[in-house]
Amino acid sequence: MSSDAGDAYARNTADAVARRRYGKLVAFLSARTRDVACAEDALSEAFAAALADWPLNGCPSNPEGWLLTVARRKMIDFARRRRSGEIASEQLQRLLDGLDAAAADAAGEEQIPDHRLALMFACAHPAIEARIRAPLILQVLLGVDAAMIASAFLTSPTTMGQRLVRAKDKLRQAGIPFRIPEREELASRLGAVLDAIYAAFAEGWADSGGTDIVRRDLAEEALFLGRLAAELLPQEPEALGLLALMLHVEARRGARRDVHGAYVPLAEQDVALWDSQMIDAAETLLRHASALGSIGRYQLEGALQSAHVHRRRTGEANWVAIVQLYDALWALCGSPVVAINRALAIMEVHGAAAALQAMEELASDARLTEYQPYWAARAELLAKTSACEDAHHAYEIAIGLERDPAVRRFLQQRQSVLTR
Amino acid sequence: MQYMLLLYSDANRFLKMTPAEQKLGIAAYQAFSEALTKAGALKGSNRLQPTSAATTVRLVDGRSQVLNGPYAESKEQLGGYFLIDVADLDAALSWAARCPGAAHGVVEVRPIWVM
Numbered sequence A: 001m002s003s004d005a006g007d008a009y010a011r012n013t014a015d016a017v018a019r020r021r022y023g024k025l026v027a028f029l030s031a032r033t034r035d036v037a038c039a040e041d042a043l044s045e046a047f048a049a050a051l052a053d054w055p056l057n058g059c060p061s062n063p064e065g066w067l068l069t070v071a072r073r074k075m076i077d078f079a080r081r082r083r084s085g086e087i088a089s090e091q092l093q094r095l096l097d098g099l100d101a102a103a104a105d106a107a108g109e110e111q112i113p114d115h116r117l118a119l120m121f122a123c124a125h126p127a128i129e130a131r132i133r134a135p136l137i138l139q140v141l142l143g144v145d146a147a148m149i150a151s152a153f154l155t156s157p158t159t160m161g162q163r164l165v166r167a168k169d170k171l172r173q174a175g176i177p178f179r180i181p182e183r184e185e186l187a188s189r190l191g192a193v194l195d196a197i198y199a200a201f202a203e204g205w206a207d208s209g210g211t212d213i214v215r216r217d218l219a220e221e222a223l224f225l226g227r228l229a230a231e232l233l234p235q236e237p238e239a240l241g242l243l244a245l246m247l248h249v250e251a252r253r254g255a256r257r258d259v260h261g262a263y264v265p266l267a268e269q270d271v272a273l274w275d276s277q278m279i280d281a282a283e284t285l286l287r288h289a290s291a292l293g294s295i296g297r298y299q300l301e302g303a304l305q306s307a308h309v310h311r312r313r314t315g316e317a318n319w320v321a322i323v324q325l326y327d328a329l330w331a332l333c334g335s336p337v338v339a340i341n342r343a344l345a346i347m348e349v350h351g352a353a354a355a356l357q358a359m360e361e362l363a364s365d366a367r368l369t370e371y372q373p374y375w376a377a378r379a380e381l382l383a384k385t386s387a388c389e390d391a392h393h394a395y396e397i398a399i400g401l402e403r404d405p406a407v408r409r410f411l412q413q414r415q416s417v418l419t420r
Numbered sequence B: 001m002q003y004m005l006l007l008y009s010d011a012n013r014f015l016k017m018t019p020a021e022q023k024l025g026i027a028a029y030q031a032f033s034e035a036l037t038k039a040g041a042l043k044g045s046n047r048l049q050p051t052s053a054a055t056t057v058r059l060v061d062g063r064s065q066v067l068n069g070p071y072a073e074s075k076e077q078l079g080g081y082f083l084i085d086v087a088d089l090d091a092a093l094s095w096a097a098r099c100p101g102a103a104h105g106v107v108e109v110r111p112i113w114v115m
Helices: A003-030 A036-057 A063-083 A090-102 A116-123 A130-140 A146-152 A157-173 A183-205 A215-231 A237-251 A275-290 A297-314 A319-333 A337-348 A352-360 A366-370 A374-382 A388-401 A405-416 B011-018 B019-038 B088-100
Strands: B002-009 B042-047 B056-060 B063-070 B079-086 B105-111
Touching: A003 A036, A003 A063, A003 A116, A003 A130, A036 A063, A036 A157, A090 A130, A116 A157, A116 A183, A116 A215, A130 A146, A130 A157, A130 A183, A130 A215, A146 A157, A146 A183, A146 A215, A146 B011, A183 A215, A183 A237, A215 A237, A237 A297, A237 A337, A275 B079, A297 A319, A319 A337, A352 A374, A366 A388, A374 A388, A374 A405, A388 A405, A388 B019, A405 B019, B002 B011, B002 B088, B019 B042, B019 B079, B019 B088, B079 B088, B088 B105
Parallel strands: none
Antiparallel strands: B002 B079, B002 B105, B042 B079, B056 B063
């Protein structure tokens, strides 16, 4: 192998390990010390060492084991330096014991115990500020850098970096346990983990055109975490429900833009462009979830997506079922976002006037003044009831609140066909 | 806190658009202003004439030197601004992302220096 080819091979192997196993290695290295930042630093030095060593000496047969051994040595170096002489400290001993056990048995990657879910529960702990949970999970479990997370969550890279550092300090200093909660606590804690995964997915999904590589990657990473959660907690219906929801939404990615890049609303999408494999997988997950006999938000949202998919088989969405599902979802979480979608479903069954009435009670909710879908929905309902002047104004606000140029053009087009 | 959203873009692109496209582009800015107003965040805003109308002045050795054109020649130039009053940087960034200028150029977000 030429040295260039050797370099490329080593780099590719390291990249592949980084992509698939990063979180597993961080989770393992930080499981005992709870020092995530230290584990990340050690691992990044181990990857740098791999890129220097592997092209010269060839890729090791067990790259994960190799990285783990090097990272472990780095962690011990860090700990020694920080403790300046206090080598026999209890924490360092614990670190050595735990890592020794693993390094001794570095024969296969399967041998490294999987603590990723425990780490996710730590990151989504109630003691960690809610808005940093999703970014923290993305960084710690997937190695996504702060600048990329900052772009996706519309925060400055410096601020995001500081928040992540603070959150990791808190993980270590507050003694947040790295473990999967006990049965009775699991249900309430799982919600935060799933919410964080869904937040990452929603941020990735915001760019429906898929032109923004940062956002598209984020949606993929969130799907990866969703699969992981469903795989590790197959008896938790909400974990299955979330994965089903994300798969249903992801299945329609190719249909959300026409050939010219213009936005295509759900009702006008070409069902032939939907990914049938993902849809089938989602439907199977929902069936498994419902057999477990405990309904929740993500199963309901997954079921809603499923009712839309009905159109693929019958040519028509199942609006009566959709209204019923929104009723259940509204009773469960009372979110204004749900109420807006419920109103739009009511329009399909009972007409625009009934839908406007259903939305009337939301008008006083201050959170909605800056929420584009509220104004767009209102505009559409007003247009249907021939209140064109009001519809025009509502479209104006919706257009001003939208950040995606394609959606903005779509709304402008809707606004322009109003007859005043 | 007050922030200035400084809109940088290539003015030639606008001049090359069809009248219908220009109208749509301007309407998007009007909608953005309207949304800012509705949210009670708008303090002021203006669109600037292209840099072909710009003149720069500086004092060199006590004498004023007047030059045609903008301060710096570059493809993307300052074309307008929005002065907004919002809770924090995150809120300012979220408005900047909605600004049509973020799609066809760059929006620089600068906090106002409070004296």
